[in-house]
Amino acid sequence: xxxxxxxxxxxxxxxxxxxxxxxxxxxxxxxxxxxxxxxxxxxxxxxxxxxxxxxxxxxxxxxxxxxxxxxxxxxxxxxxxxxxxxxxxxxxxxxxxxxxxxxxxxxxxxxxxxxxxxxxxxxxxxxxxxxxxxxxxxxxxxxxxxxxxxxxxxxxxxxxxxxxxxxxxxxxxxxxxxxxxxxxxxxxxxxxxxxxxxxxxxxxxxxxxxxxxxxxxxxxxxxxxxxxxxx
Numbered sequence: 001x002x003x004x005x006x007x008x009x010x011x012x013x014x015x016x017x018x019x020x021x022x023x024x025x026x027x028x029x030x031x032x033x034x035x036x037x038x039x040x041x042x043x044x045x046x047x048x049x050x051x052x053x054x055x056x057x058x059x060x061x062x063x064x065x066x067x068x069x070x071x072x073x074x075x076x077x078x079x080x081x082x083x084x085x086x087x088x089x090x091x092x093x094x095x096x097x098x099x100x101x102x103x104x105x106x107x108x109x110x111x112x113x114x115x116x117x118x119x120x121x122x123x124x125x126x127x128x129x130x131x132x133x134x135x136x137x138x139x140x141x142x143x144x145x146x147x148x149x150x151x152x153x154x155x156x157x158x159x160x161x162x163x164x165x166x167x168x169x170x171x172x173x174x175x176x177x178x179x180x181x182x183x184x185x186x187x188x189x190x191x192x193x194x195x196x197x198x199x200x201x202x203x204x205x206x207x208x209x210x211x212x213x214x215x216x217x218x219x220x221x222x223x224x225x226x227x228x229x230x231x
Contacts, residue, residue, distance in 0.1 A: 038079060050139050052110045060129040074170060075110040076201075082118060084199050084226055088166070091216035091228045097194050099163040100124065104155045104181065105172020109136030112148055120165070122147040126158050156180035162191050167198045167231075175205035182207050189231060198229040 045052070052075040089096055099122070101115035106125025115123040127133040127150055136150035151158070156177060160167075167185070169178075189196075197215075200208050202225055208214075212229040219225050 038077065041078065048142050050142055051135055052108050052139070054107075055132070057129055057132075060131045075107060076114065076168075076170060077110070078114040078117060080220075080222075080224070081111060081114045083220070084201070085118065085166075087216065087218050087226065088197055088199060088228050092195075092197065092230070096197060097165040099165045099194070100161050101166045101168065102126065102160060102164055103168040103170075104158075105170065106136060106150060107132045109139045109148070109150050111168055111170070112136070112150065113139060113143060113145060115166075115168075116145055116148045122161075123149070124161070125150040126153050126155050127151065128154060156184060158184070160185065160188055160192075163193050164196050165194070167196065168201075169198065170201035171204050175207060178205050178207045182211050185231065186211070192231070196231040198227075198231060200227040200229065201225065203227050 054074065085096075098118075098120045101112065101120040101123040103111045103115070103123070103125045106112055106127045107129075109125055112123035112125040125133075125136060127136065130152055133150050133152040140148045140150065155173065173181075198208060198212060203209075208227065208229055212231050215228045215230055217225065217227045
């Protein structure tokens, strides 16, 4: 039997019972209006054929040397990304540059799409599963967004743009790959044109904590966690 990470398959999130539980949790934590806004956006996305549903990554065509080290596919909502960016700015103590947003393990493109909608000049996703990358490209095209790009690539060798502002990691891979990614980022560090910050959601390893400056960490009503770093 093929061994997989215990959180590799999050497809139960596509089920009606899970969605009902998310609805009532949102009502409890966020209130009526934000919940209605979230539902309205999902209805609009469905009308346009946008697909952010989750899948078992081990059923997909993956690229790179470290194919067995990915974790779960989880889509980031625009409300949650807004909260994360607000908390990052509080931790930094000033508004951040919104030049380029890069999401490692970008899945079907939810975070990079939302980042563009939230004011970043450009957003880039790095995804090792071809089917997820292909769907991300379709989602971007259907929303007619410019300067939003999904790359079918190995995160350990991806070269960041010099004008990078924010790196987003929502537990996309384990410590083996994270170590390689951080080493690669460090090699590029001198080329960055301004301060670069990292949002690390649902951290599963301590590599960033041991390498970069931890600015803050938060636990949210949903149970999600985030760590905020300066490179």
